[in-house]
Amino acid sequence: MARVAAIDCGTNSIRLLVADVTTSDSGERWLRDVHREMRVVRLGQGVDATGELRPEAVERTRAALVDYANVLRRKGAERVRMVATSATRDAANKDAFFDMTREVLGVEAEVISGDEEARLSFTGAVSDLDADEGPFLVSDIGGGSTELVLGTWDGVRGEVEAARSVDIGCVRLTERCLHTDPPTEAEVEEAVRVTGDVLAEAFDAVPVDRARTWIGVAGTVTTLVALAKELPRYDPQEIHLARIGLDRVREVTAELLTLGHDERAALGPMHPGRVDVICGGALVVRTLADHLESRGVTELVASEHDILDGLAFSLA
Secondary structure, eight states, X not given: OEEXXXXXXXXXXXXXXXXXXXXXXXXXXXXXXXXXXXXXXXXXXXXXXXXSOOHHHHHHHHHHHHHXXXXXXXXXXXXXXXXXXXXXHHOTTHHHHHHHHHHHXXXXXXXXXXXXXXXXXXXXXXXXXXXXXXXXXXXXXXXXXXXXXXEEEOSSOEEEEEEEEESOOHHHHXXXXXXXXXXXXXXXXXXXXHHHHHHHHHHHXXXXXXXXXXXXXXXXXXXXXXXXXXXXXXXXXXXXXXXXXXXXXXXXXXXXXXXXXXXXXXXXXXXXXXXXXXXXXXXXXXXXXXXXXXTTOOEEEEESOOHHHHHHHHTO
């Protein structure tokens, strides 16, 4: 058994998992959570427009990392891996960011490719699924990018068949298209057009028509599922492996698009840091749902396990 720590620094949030990884003689591995935490730091604020990380966004991230480093010491993590995704890949001043992460954590943060990000997400997402439900399509909708990965799972390891990351996510789409609160009909139409155009590249690369089960990971999907289930508050145990029909995805998205900021913030499962970007994220999910439904997929399965779990497995 090894105690490991994984940190995922995305465009919108930074997340920490400390876990014990146990490996059997046959090679089967499983995780036991020791500590799991998420903070919205909006590292990618303005990157799509300026090409640079804002100083205040880097400072928010640094403050979170200082607290995470203290958690690692208290919990006795033996190995640590941190990855940074879309916002840092796009930033002209990313070197200063990586100097900061090295100083705070004592390890080098990695800028992973979109394809590797998708593969790690797949490993984490499918680990609790029945192999007979495959092939699986995992979608990871982040702040600045969306990853699609198609593969199979035999109960021990995942086999990725195709993967693609494209530059569309809840923060990027909101900053690009949704300027009114709530968004206007014209803004929504433009957001749908942009999303469809960008996702077309992923659909060309990933044969989604082969998927039997669609799994969604990350905060946009888990929040939508919590709202679809009308939970009074965010409850990971109620959300993990919950299944909702695609018509319900469209209903929840339509409702969100009519609500102003304060009304969205008042929804029980809504994280404060997701209030102003949930409409953009929901439109990405709805676009995926429309495309997949035409290929025979009827429901969305939410997974609370994602790239963090994949990273933890990679350290075992």
